[in-house]
Amino acid sequence: MRDTPIVSVLTTVYNRAKFLGECIESVQLSKFKDYEHIIVDDGSSDDSVAIAKRYAAADPKIKVFVNEKNLGDYHNRNQAAKHATGKYLKYLDADDLHGAWILNIMVDAMEQYPEAGFGIIDYGPRVPTFPILLTGSEAQDDYYSKRRNIFDRSPINVIIKREAFVDIGGFSGSRMVGDFEMWHLLSQQNSLVVIPSKLAYYREHGDQEMTVHANNPIWGFRYLLIGQTQLAHDRNPMSESVRKKHLFTLEKRIARTILASIKNHGLRKANEMRREAKWSWAKVWKKAFS
Numbered sequence: 001m002r003d004t005p006i007v008s009v010l011t012t013v014y015n016r017a018k019f020l021g022e023c024i025e026s027v028q029l030s031k032f033k034d035y036e037h038i039i040v041d042d043g044s045s046d047d048s049v050a051i052a053k054r055y056a057a058a059d060p061k062i063k064v065f066v067n068e069k070n071l072g073d074y075h076n077r078n079q080a081a082k083h084a085t086g087k088y089l090k091y092l093d094a095d096d097l098h099g100a101w102i103l104n105i106m107v108d109a110m111e112q113y114p115e116a117g118f119g120i121i122d123y124g125p126r127v128p129t130f131p132i133l134l135t136g137s138e139a140q141d142d143y144y145s146k147r148r149n150i151f152d153r154s155p156i157n158v159i160i161k162r163e164a165f166v167d168i169g170g171f172s173g174s175r176m177v178g179d180f181e182m183w184h185l186l187s188q189q190n191s192l193v194v195i196p197s198k199l200a201y202y203r204e205h206g207d208q209e210m211t212v213h214a215n216n217p218i219w220g221f222r223y224l225l226i227g228q229t230q231l232a233h234d235r236n237p238m239s240e241s242v243r244k245k246h247l248f249t250l251e252k253r254i255a256r257t258i259l260a261s262i263k264n265h266g267l268r269k270a271n272e273m274r275r276e277a278k279w280s281w282a283k284v285w286k287k288a289f290s
Contacts, residue, residue: 005061007035007103008084008162009092012076016094017046019203023094024055024062032103035090037062040080043070048094074178077155078170081162089162091155095203102199106159109195117164117190120150120183121157123197132194136187136237144231144246148194151183156200158183164190176219177226184230188237217265221273224254228277248290255279255287 009027013020027037039052039062049066056062065083067076081089088110092098109131110119116133126148134142142148158179168185171178186192230236231247238246254277261270274284 004085004087005034005036006086006107007032007088007090007159008081008086009035009037009090009098009103010077010080010084011037011039011092011094012042012073012080013039013044013048013052013094014042014070014073014076015044015046015048017044017048017051019095020048020051021055023092023097024052026097026099027092028059028061029100030098030103031100032107035061035103036084036086038065038080038083039063039094040065040067040076040083042067042072042076072173073175074171074173081165081170084162087162089160089165091158093154093156095205095207096156097201097203099199099201105199106195109193110159110161113191113193115191116161116193118158118160118183118186119193119195120153121195121197121199122148122150123153124149127197128194129196131196133191134194135191136189137239137242139187139192140184140230140236140238141242141246144227144250150192150194151180153179153183154202155179156202159195160186161190174222174226177222180223181226181230184226188230188233188235217261217269218272218276221254221257221261221276224250224257225277228254251287252290255284258284259288 011023041049041052052064056064067079071079077091088107090103106119110116112131113133122128139150143151164186167189171182174181227250231243231250236243258270258273261273274281
């Protein structure tokens with residue numbers, strides 16, 4: 001008899017008392033019952049730990065851990081994964097909710113394709129009506145050809161085979177862009193399943209980190225730099241010609257974003273972007289109009 005769950009639902013928490021109860025209850029209402037819910041608090045100063053422990057006292061599927069010191073968002077996600085015993089990892093942020101059927105559908109999709117290392121929910125005009133398998137090369141080509149925006153998805157839309165997560169060493173710790181980077185890293189070594197959308201509820205509120213930093217263009221710019229790094233990586237799974245085509249297009253976008261920032265945000269911010277890209281102004285000009 002198997003004594004470990006199929007799925008480890010991972011919820012990292014930092015001062016999310018006003019949302020955490022609903023988050024936990026959304027998992028409890030899941031039609032899929034073969035799961036554990038790992039909750040890892042990162043030093044909250046509100047009632048988050050007390051709320052989590054209250055639910056855990058009544059539900060053996062819930063396991064609560066409290067970090068000795070604050071690790072930060074992505075390092076805490078890695079910490080949560082260390083506590084997991086399931087075949088698959090499914091992140092659910094403490095301020096979001098699971099739909100009742102999301103685990104059924106995501107697990108079923110992954111089980112159809114045992115060779116896949118992860119699955120991503122697709123949105124947009126080409127969303128499939130049934131799960132499909134893409135190689136890592138096909139996934140990157142689809143993203144950079146703008147056929148699918150799958151790498152723009154947040155962790156609520158992704159299920160990861162635990163062994164694939166461990167093999168790449170987890171999240172790097174890069175703030176804000178860590179999810180985008182992770183999907184690239186996973187696709188270097190794994191195929192993925194594209195899963196139909198409308199399976200989860202993403203909550204938008206004023207306390208989100210993306211909302212707090214929305215007025216600083218450097219965060220959006222760093223997504224472009226992560227893409228550049230991944231396209232230039234010697235382990236990129238795409239063919240040389242396709243990879244170079246996408247890299248050329250992306251670097252032109254990087255250069256034009258820097259130039260546009262002069263008008264939109266001022267020369268100081270444009271210089272910050274240029275320095276982060278490690279480009280000279282001559283290179284920016286050349287890439288923008290090549």
